[in-house]
Amino acid sequence: MKPPPFDYVAPPSLDEAVAVLADEDQDSKVLAGGQSLIPLLSLRLAYPDVLVDLGRIDGLGSIEHADDTVVIGAMATQHEAETSHLLHELCPLVPEALANVAHPQIRSRGTVGGSVAHGDPAAELPAVVVALDATVRAVGPNGTRTIAARDLYSGMMTTTLREDEVLTSVEIPTVREGSGSACVEVARRAGDYAMAGAVAQVTVEKGTFADTRLVLFSVSDTPARIDAVERALTGAEAKPEVIARATAAAAEDLDLLADPRVSQDYARHLAEVVARRALTTALERSA
Ligand SMILES: Cc1cc2nc3c(=O)[nH]c(=O)nc-3n(C[C@H](O)[C@H](O)[C@H](O)COP(=O)(O)OP(=O)(O)OC[C@H]3O[C@@H](n4cnc5c(N)ncnc54)[C@H](O)[C@@H]3O)c2cc1C
Incomplete structure (x- = not known):
């Protein structure tokens, strides 16, 4: 059409x-x-x-290290972020997640700001910014404001950005020592939107989880931070079997989006599998 x-x-x-x-x-x-x-x-x-x-406006496409964040300009392409040395070193979850977004041709045109502003619940980047407690900067007629990523997604493809605002940058906190992260998803074919996906970041101190982040995507109408798993793991022994128990328990209570392609039981199973794999891989990488 x-x-x-x-x-x-x-x-x-x-x-x-x-x-x-x-x-x-x-x-x-x-x-x-x-x-x-x-x-x-x-x-x-x-x-x-x-x-x-926005393509003719200068200064919206940079990727820079500032204090304990990496600031990604809204018009940086997904390919530029995926291949950024700075992000690989300081925010590795971002390039890892971006490698799962569509195909290289789409990532060479699609932007970081576009993906974050579009707020597709099946998209990887919105889940990453929520998991990492990123902030976004937006400019409108009344000036600039900063929005915490956890306050950005208000419903299916709906954000708290106003219609007269331009998202100008995304600020991602840099990874802490002792932390590991991972993005795991199940899709029918490479490059398709995920049927279920998870991003996780854990920080381990003295053999226990000091901080745990888990966000599922493609399972509900917004990126879903799984507080029950985060609470169960934080302070617990940092072991794969502890992760498996926490993700199995939380899967029972997930409020899943109805999807005609898959049964609720299968969707729940997929959500549990990606959550467990993402957290287990993040734990391995934290060593
Ligand atoms: C075949 C196909 C497969 C795809 N698969 C995936 C996938 O697996 N995972 C995934 O995450 N994405 C996928 N995408 C989407 C892709 O990542 C898009 O690039 C992204 O969702 C939007 O980025 P964009 O720069 O192209 O934004 P646009 O398409 O230009 O804009 C998208 C929306 O965001 C708004 N917007 C854009 N930038 C700003 C800004 N700076 N400030 C305020 N509002 C803004 C626009 O007004 C519009 O409403 C796929 C796309 C295609 C065509």
Whole structure:
């Protein structure tokens, strides 16, 4: 199908982009890599009057180390983040998760900010930013604000970003000593969206879990932080069998999204498997 008619602007500055977005006489939408938005338009699931392309605005594509975070500009492509030495060294969960996103062609156009702002519950990056307690920066007509990733996802593909705001960067805390992380997913074919996925990060001190993060994706309408597992593990002996007990117990209580492709029992089984594997691999890597 063809997209509905729309106007297109590519302003050279953030202020001008925000001014177009804030114009109440037209319904406008930010265009980043276009890898989700253009298919949505072609399927006639969105009807914006204007697309505001961020591609000509300088300074939105950098990846930089700042204090105890790595700051990824919204327009950095997923490929740039996946191959960033800085991220491999300081936030290895980000490139690991990105390697599971779609195919190289899509990652070479799709952006980090686009994936985080789109908020697809089956996507890897939203789960990563929630798991790592990242923050995002957004610029709108009233200036800049910082949003904790845990407050960003409010429902199915819905975020707390306002329609006249541009997400400008994502700040990822750098990994602590004694920490390990992993992203594990099950998909029908390499490059497909996951049927179930998990990202985990653990920090081990003196043989016990000092800090545990577990977020499941593709199982509910937002990235799902699994507090029950995090609570059960934190302070417990850092052993695979302890992980297995905690993930099995938590799987019973998961509130799963109805998916016509899989039975609830199978979805629950997959969620348990990816959670256990992600935490176990994170534990092995923490050594
Ligand atoms: C065949 C296919 C397979 C895919 N598989 C996966 C997958 O397995 N995992 C996965 O995570 N993704 C997958 N994707 C999606 C891909 O990762 C997209 O690149 C990503 O979801 C959106 O990034 P984008 O830069 O292309 O954003 P766009 O498509 O340009 O925008 C997406 C949405 O976010 C908004 N937006 C974008 N940037 C900003 C910003 N800076 N500030 C405010 N709002 C913004 C837009 O207005 C739009 O609503 C797939 C895509 C395709 C086509």
